[in-house]
Amino acid sequence: MGALVVVTTVGTEEQAILIARELVCRRHAACVNIVPGVRSIYRWQGKVCRDSEFLLIVKSQDGEYAAIESAIRELHSYELPEILAFKVSKGEANFLGWIASSLDKSEAPCDPDDELEDSLVPLDETNY
Numbered sequence: 001m002g003a004l005v006v007v008t009t010v011g012t013e014e015q016a017i018l019i020a021r022e023l024v025c026r027r028h029a030a031c032v033n034i035v036p037g038v039r040s041i042y043r044w045q046g047k048v049c050r051d052s053e054f055l056l057i058v059k060s061q062d063g064e065y066a067a068i069e070s071a072i073r074e075l076h077s078y079e080l081p082e083i084l085a086f087k088v089s090k091g092e093a094n095f096l097g098w099i100a101s102s103l104d105k106s107e108a109p110c111d112p113d114d115e116l117e118d119s120l121v122p123l124d125e126t127n128y
């Protein structure tokens with residue numbers, strides 16, 4: 001099974017976190033990056049619009065695409081959510097293995113209501 005990157009955009013940080021947590025907890029994605037500050041200009045219902053959005057970059061595998069699409073449609077507020085998938089042609093072997101092991105359905109899914117563990121070290125003048 002090959003690695004896959006799926007992208008979508010949402011209008012709020014809360015929705016970005018909701019979708020990201022659900023995809024990871026359901027073991028459809030190994031990781032979801034949330035990129036704030038995306039400016040989108042698009043045509044919708046005959047008008048040119050602009051919005052601030054959050055970009056979600058989902059790391060997964062081919063076999064999870066249908067479940068990812070279904071979950072995004074279930075949780076997304078947009079009438080027509082952007083859901084685009086890109087096959088990964090190359091990647092670091094250990095990282096690709098980590099993606100595969102993170103999707104192992106033999107382990108119980110997490111509870112999306114559980115507190116997130118923050119593994120980030122705050123940046124200061126000594127560590128950046």
